[in-house]
Amino acid sequence: TLSTSPYGRYTPVAVEAKRLAVLQRIQVPGRASPLTEPLDPEFERTVTTALRQVANRDVPTVTADGLIADLGLDSVSVAELFVVLEETLDIVIDPDEIMQARTFRDLQDIVQRLQGGGAAQR
Numbered sequence: 001t002l003s004t005s006p007y008g009r010y011t012p013v014a015v016e017a018k019r020l021a022v023l024q025r026i027q028v029p030g031r032a033s034p035l036t037e038p039l040d041p042e043f044e045r046t047v048t049t050a051l052r053q054v055a056n057r058d059v060p061t062v063t064a065d066g067l068i069a070d071l072g073l074d075s076v077s078v079a080e081l082f083v084v085l086e087e088t089l090d091i092v093i094d095p096d097e098i099m100q101a102r103t104f105r106d107l108q109d110i111v112q113r114l115q116g117g118g119a120a121q122r
Helices: 012-025 041-055 075-089 095-100 104-115
Strands: none
Touching: 041 075, 041 104, 075 104, 095 104
C-alpha cells in the first residue's frame, strides 16, 4: 500500500516503486526493457572501438537498449561494423542474426552465444 506524506498523497519511495512496477509491464518493440542490466563492460569497449574505427568519428555511448539503427550509419558502414566485430572477437555472425539485432543487448546476446560455442566459429 502507498502511504501519505508531506510530499502529497504518496512518498517518493512509493512513487518510485509504482513507476518501476509500471515500467516492468511496458514492452516497446525494438527496445530492451528500461530495467535491462547494463552491457558487459568489455563488450561495450569492443563495440565502441569498432564503431569509432568504422565511423571515423566520436560515437554516442553504447547502452543495452540503444538501437543500432540510431547510430546514423549507412548499410555499408553497418556491414563494416559487423566485419570488424567478427574479426576482433574471432566469430562468424549469421547474416540473418544481424538482421534480427536491433539493440546492443541483442548484439551482445548473439556474440555471447557464439563465443560460448553455440554456433560455428572461425
